[in-house]
Amino acid sequence: EDLGLSTYYKDYFPIGVAVSPRALKGKQAQLIKDNFVSMTPENVMKSGPIHPKEDKYNWAPADEIAAFAKANNMKLRGHALLWHNQAPDWLFVDSLGNDVSKEVLYERLERHITDVVTRYKDVIYAWDVVNEAISDQSDVFYRDSKWYQICGEEFIAKAFEFARAADPDVQLFYNDYEVINPVKREKIYKMVKGLQEAGVPIDGVGIQGHWSVYEPSESTLRATIDRFTGMGLQVQITELDVSIYPKEHAPRDKRADDDDTFTDELKQKQIVQYDMIFRVFRENKEKLSSVTFWNVSDQYSWLDHFPVPDRKDYPLLFDQNNEPKEVYWEVVKF
Numbered sequence: 001e002d003l004g005l006s007t008y009y010k011d012y013f014p015i016g017v018a019v020s021p022r023a024l025k026g027k028q029a030q031l032i033k034d035n036f037v038s039m040t041p042e043n044v045m046k047s048g049p050i051h052p053k054e055d056k057y058n059w060a061p062a063d064e065i066a067a068f069a070k071a072n073n074m075k076l077r078g079h080a081l082l083w084h085n086q087a088p089d090w091l092f093v094d095s096l097g098n099d100v101s102k103e104v105l106y107e108r109l110e111r112h113i114t115d116v117v118t119r120y121k122d123v124i125y126a127w128d129v130v131n132e133a134i135s136d137q138s139d140v141f142y143r144d145s146k147w148y149q150i151c152g153e154e155f156i157a158k159a160f161e162f163a164r165a166a167d168p169d170v171q172l173f174y175n176d177y178e179v180i181n182p183v184k185r186e187k188i189y190k191m192v193k194g195l196q197e198a199g200v201p202i203d204g205v206g207i208q209g210h211w212s213v214y215e216p217s218e219s220t221l222r223a224t225i226d227r228f229t230g231m232g233l234q235v236q237i238t239e240l241d242v243s244i245y246p247k248e249h250a251p252r253d254k255r256a257d258d259d260d261t262f263t264d265e266l267k268q269k270q271i272v273q274y275d276m277i278f279r280v281f282r283e284n285k286e287k288l289s290s291v292t293f294w295n296v297s298d299q300y301s302w303l304d305h306f307p308v309p310d311r312k313d314y315p316l317l318f319d320q321n322n323e324p325k326e327v328y329w330e331v332v333k334f
């Protein structure tokens, strides 16, 4: 008998899943209810989708997810108040198309954060306040985004302050990817430490966890988690998936409808990798306050379209028919 993923892990950490409104119907909805105790909106709470024009919010899709969370007693992580991607066109420019001043940008940011945080105050327990502000280039500290260009690094602290003002009780996270890379990890550590020392209201660090059957290694995973514990902050895995493709040199000729690519060898590699990842997570249960998968099942993963279009991936615990994969049974057996 299958107790459901979260029940197996009830003495360890809550397990969540990224969802879009269309996942809240039919078989995926059942899968969500049976296996997860928390959700993250995959796209609909990002600033572009939820705030397409300065004077217009698109609340309906986000409201749907919030209502599903409430109806099913699930926790909700908000994602994301400030990001360089999926931001609306109007945000950075004036009516003539020129960059706005940082004063104007802060006014807009404050309005946005206040409105969104306030609306979901009753259901969201944690927000990704700033997403991906650190550069991937080893010799560059901050990402060269529109935010950075207009405001300098100060926008990060501002976003946390606006979020705290809108809700004194919600947990506020900095979230990023490639945290397993030691150079990027140190930059994130340094930035977060600096925020803490400056008295900026930050409660946690989100390690996205877009990994693969090839990385991280066990020692790298342990080093990644260890780096952020002992700071007095929460640590969460916020966007877990285990791609069957290596990050570089990925074959670009695989079609989304080609499901022969998930060979037995890759299945075994994925089992070994997920097994290791969850063993390390369980050993760190005092340090990890939640683990969230990025998407429900292999029926749909954002990796089907990223980093290359139309290349099917199989990164999750449930298959294309929304049934548990062999790797699921391994992850719940301990």
Ligand code: XIL
Pocket: 042, 043, 131, 177, 208, 239, 302
């Ligand atoms: C992705 C979504 O899954 C896609 O549907 C969308 O097209 C692009 O964004 N890091 C994040 C997430 O913080 O918001 C991203 O989500 C995946 C990478």
